[in-house]
Amino acid sequence: MALTKADLAERLFTKFGISKRDAKMIVEAFFEEIRLALETGDQVKLSGFGNFDLRVKNQRPGRNPKTGEDIPISARCVVTFRPGQKLKSRVEVGTAKK
Amino acid sequence: MTKSELIEKLATDFPHIQVKDVESAVKEILEQMAGSLAANERIEIRGFGSFSLHFRAPRVGRNPKTGDKVELDGKYVPHFKPGKELRDRVKENT
Numbered sequence: 518m519a520l521t522k523a524d525l526a527e528r529l530f531t532k533f534g535i536s537k538r539d540a541k542m543i544v545e546a547f548f549e550e551i552r553l554a555l556e557t558g559d560q561v562k563l564s565g566f567g568n569f570d571l572r573v574k575n576q577r578p579g580r581n582p583k584t585g586e587d588i589p590i591s592a593r594c595v596v597t598f599r600p601g602q603k604l605k606s607r608v609e610v611g612t613a614k615k
Numbered sequence: 616m617t618k619s620e621l622i623e624k625l626a627t628d629f630p631h632i633q634v635k636d637v638e639s640a641v642k643e644i645l646e647q648m649a650g651s652l653a654a655n656e657r658i659e660i661r662g663f664g665s666f667s668l669h670f671r672a673p674r675v676g677r678n679p680k681t682g683d684k685v686e687l688d689g690k691y692v693p694h695f696k697p698g699k700e701l702r703d704r705v706k707e708n709t
Contacts, residue, residue, distance in 0.1 A: 519657040519665070525647055529640050539632055543625060543640045548663045550624050554616040556704045561616045566645045567693070571705060593706045598666075598695030604649050605692060608668060611653030612691040 522548075555596055567600040618645075652693050662700035669694045 522544045529540035551569065554561050561569040572595050579590040600608075616624075618641065626637045648666065651658055658666040668691040676687045697705075 519659040520647065520651040521659055522661070525644050528647055529643060532643060533636060533639050535632070535636055535640060539629070539636075540640070542629065543632070543637065544644065546625055546628050547621070547641065547644055548660055550616070550621055550628075552663065552701055552704060555701070556708065558708050559616050561621075563618050563621070563645060566649060569695075571708070594708045596664075596695075596697045596701060596705055598693075600693040604652065607649055607653040608693055609690050612655050612668065613688075 558594075563601075565601060565603045567598055567604055570597050570599060571595070572597055655691070660698070662698050664698040664701055665696050667694055667696070668692065 522541075526537065526540040526544045529535045529543060530537050535543070551561050555569060555571060558571060560571065563569075574593050574595055576592045577590050578587065580587050622634075622638050622641050625641065626632075626634045629637065648658055652666060652668060655668055671690050671692055673689040674687050676685045677683065678685055
């Protein structure tokens with residue numbers, strides 16, 4: 518089972534007693550503020566977790582996989598995530614074969 | 616934007632919630648997310664994206680100082696795939 522916004526909000530309620538309504542709003546706004554920052558071209562750095570960076574991609578040739586028709590893929594900005602050292606080592610240790 | 620700036624923004628968004636609760640909440644959300652990945656559990660946030668693990672095969676590396684061969688074990692690394700809404704919202708800002 519994947520971790521979802523509902524799981525995160527539930528945890529804020531059980532751990533800190535933040536009301537379910539507020540917990541839900543905080544979780545929603547947490548992701549919305551990150552989207553807003555990225556949308557305005559601002560990098561997001563969450564220490565201990567990782568950085569969300571923006572990369573500009575040039576136009577490149579592509580094709581419609583269904584019809585085989587050639588269509589250029591327009592120039593665009595994309596989000597990339599670079600996990601921090603702390604997250605990478607937690608994942609490495611957590612998933613290492615016992 | 617840094618973690619502390621994110622906390623300030625959320626505190627402004629919700630003046631009725633105590634700042635210490637906002638701060639605890641942000642730290643706890645990130646802690647849950649990191650813990651979930653460390654337990655090899657995916658994270659799925661609709662409209663934002665999903666986090667999962669990708670396997671890196673074992674390989675022979677080199678000690679850059681001495682040039683000696685080093686056997687490196689396979690490992691898992693975190694991977695983020697942006698969701699449709701996030702992709703569409705950042706696309707135009709070239």
